[in-house]
Amino acid sequence: MSENTVTIINNATGQQIELPLRNGTEGASVVDISRLYRDLGVLTFDPGFFSTASCHSAITYIDGEKGMLLYRGYPIEQLATHSSYIEVVYLLLYGELPAAEELRRFEAVIGRHTMINEAMRDFLKGFHHDAHPMAMMVGMVGSLSAFYHDSLDIRDPRHREISAHRMIAKMPTIAAACYKHHIGEPIMYPRNHLGYCGNLLRMMYATPCEEYEVNALEEQALNLLFILHADHEQNASASTVRLAGSSQANPFACIASGIASLWGPAHGGANEEVLKMLEEIGDVSNIEKYIAKAKDKDDPFRLMGFGHRVYKNYDPRATIIRDMCYKILEQKADSSNPLFELALRLEEIARKDDYFISKNLYPNVDFYSGIIYRALGIPVNMFTVMFAIARTVGWVAHWMEMMDDPDQRIGRPRQLYDGARLRDYVPLERR
Ligand code: CMC
Numbered sequence: 491m492s493e494n495t496v497t498i499i500n501n502a503t504g505q506q507i508e509l510p511l512r513n514g515t516e517g518a519s520v521v522d523i524s525r526l527y528r529d530l531g532v533l534t535f536d537p538g539f540f541s542t543a544s545c546h547s548a549i550t551y552i553d554g555e556k557g558m559l560l561y562r563g564y565p566i567e568q569l570a571t572h573s574s575y576i577e578v579v580y581l582l583l584y585g586e587l588p589a590a591e592e593l594r595r596f597e598a599v600i601g602r603h604t605m606i607n608e609a610m611r612d613f614l615k616g617f618h619h620d621a622h623p624m625a626m627m628v629g630m631v632g633s634l635s636a637f638y639h640d641s642l643d644i645r646d647p648r649h650r651e652i653s654a655h656r657m658i659a660k661m662p663t664i665a666a667a668c669y670k671h672h673i674g675e676p677i678m679y680p681r682n683h684l685g686y687c688g689n690l691l692r693m694m695y696a697t698p699c700e701e702y703e704v705n706a707l708e709e710q711a712l713n714l715l716f717i718l719h720a721d722h723e724q725n726a727s728a729s730t731v732r733l734a735g736s737s738q739a740n741p742f743a744c745i746a747s748g749i750a751s752l753w754g755p756a757h758g759g760a761n762e763e764v765l766k767m768l769e770e771i772g773d774v775s776n777i778e779k780y781i782a783k784a785k786d787k788d789d790p791f792r793l794m795g796f797g798h799r800v801y802k803n804y805d806p807r808a809t810i811i812r813d814m815c816y817k818i819l820e821q822k823a824d825s826s827n828p829l830f831e832l833a834l835r836l837e838e839i840a841r842k843d844d845y846f847i848s849k850n851l852y853p854n855v856d857f858y859s860g861i862i863y864r865a866l867g868i869p870v871n872m873f874t875v876m877f878a879i880a881r882t883v884g885w886v887a888h889w890m891e892m893m894d895d896p897d898q899r900i901g902r903p904r905q906l907y908d909g910a911r912l913r914d915y916v917p918l919e920r921r
Pocket residue numbers: 538725755756757758759760784785791792793794795796797798799800849851854855856
């Protein structure tokens with residue numbers, strides 16, 4: 491028996507096999523079970539992927555016990571302090587921080603792709619104005635494959651790169667267009683002399699009849715939020731993108747599937763739910779009541795923005811966002827913002843409560859992000875759209891990594907079937 495193997499014994503048959511143990515550069519080792527079915531005739535069962543590594547990846551690493559997050563090896567705290575979102579985009583896509591000239595060229599490339607086909611504006615007009623912006627995003631991003639099919643040969647690395655650049659560049663333009671459609675204002679064209687986040691703010695808030703100046707702190711706050719949301723390894727939406735891409739679907743369709751997955755309240759939709767929850771709690775005097783609801787097994791209510799599958803410690807992104815809340819609210823002369831006060835108090839009370847302590851439930855990235863979005867004037871139903879813009883690079887990086895892997899195969903999970911056994915069809919008149 492080798493030290494680098496795990497022995498599996500089927501007690502029913504007495505058969506036994508040794509499976510290789512594989513080590514990454516960081517984190518838990520994995521048991522390579524790919525031969526298990528062939529050699530032992532059994533499958534593994536892990537519906538929520540609690541103990542399953544779905545792939546190997548060199549993009550992002552999380553140590554959930556320590557509350558550590560690395561992009562390509564760099565700690566999130568350092569990137570949040572020193573980097574720009576577009577630099578982080580480059581890092582996630584290409585694996586290294588760009589040199590000054592590489593960054594300049596990359597910014598220019600992204601700038602060249604910010605416009606969307608004019609016909610997409612007509613497509614957008616087909617949506618009812620009160621459609622949820624995430625619903626429009628799923629449709630609009632999916633439609634990119636109808637408008638940009640000149641770069642859809644997924645076997646061609648250059649085509650893959652062009653599609654990646656297009657998606658990253660067009661996401662703010664599409665998101666702002668959805669917002670303008672929702673509020674009934676003219677859609678604004680991008681201005682490429684502005685940075686990625688400044689351009690987005692302008693496309694959301696400017697109108698053709700007035701000059702608009704991007705507020706430097708607001709741009710900085712958005713830049714920070716986008717860095718923090720850029721990737722988070724094999725979460726539900728990244729895994730959705732990988733699974734969709736494994737069938738060799740085009741990248742725009744894959745990213746649209748990622749947006750759909752992100753929308754759920756257990757994932758990216760939580761930022762919207764946190765704001766709604768804080769508004770519903772309304773006052774510090776009601777916190778205890780909501781904490782009791784969250785602890786009640788018979789009540790479906792959960793403390794939104796709390797808990798995480800991987801972090802069993804404070805989510806490092808939440809700490810950074812909480813600090814930014816102070817800064818941005820101070821600048822807005824809103825340092826006694828009642829929702830922020832409520833969120834802080836809610837965190838304080840929950841973190842002293844045995845239920846949250848014993849289950850390692852800490853604030854996650856979504857707990858404080860909405861406070862900043864709200865301070866930037868972004869409506870609640872656009873919060874998850876902001877997350878989707880920032881996360882696009884993560885999805886794209888995972889898709890590119892997968893497509894580059896010569897061993898890539900279609901993702902095809904198996905199941906534990908517990909339905910009816912073989913039986914004969916019963917004609918209608920005998921049922
Ligand atoms: N409030 C109250 N109880 C909770 C919460 C919460 N927010 N989160 C987990 N629990 C309890 C849960 O009831 C369970 O208790 P028990 O063991 O007695 O059955 C235990 O903690 C473990 O929870 P789980 O649902 O089995 O854990 P999970 O890893 O499957 O779910 C989660 C993780 C994030 C979906 C969950 O914590 C949750 O629903 N949180 C609220 C939604 C949220 O904030 N989502 C954003 C996640 S971070 C950003 C992102 O992914 O986009």
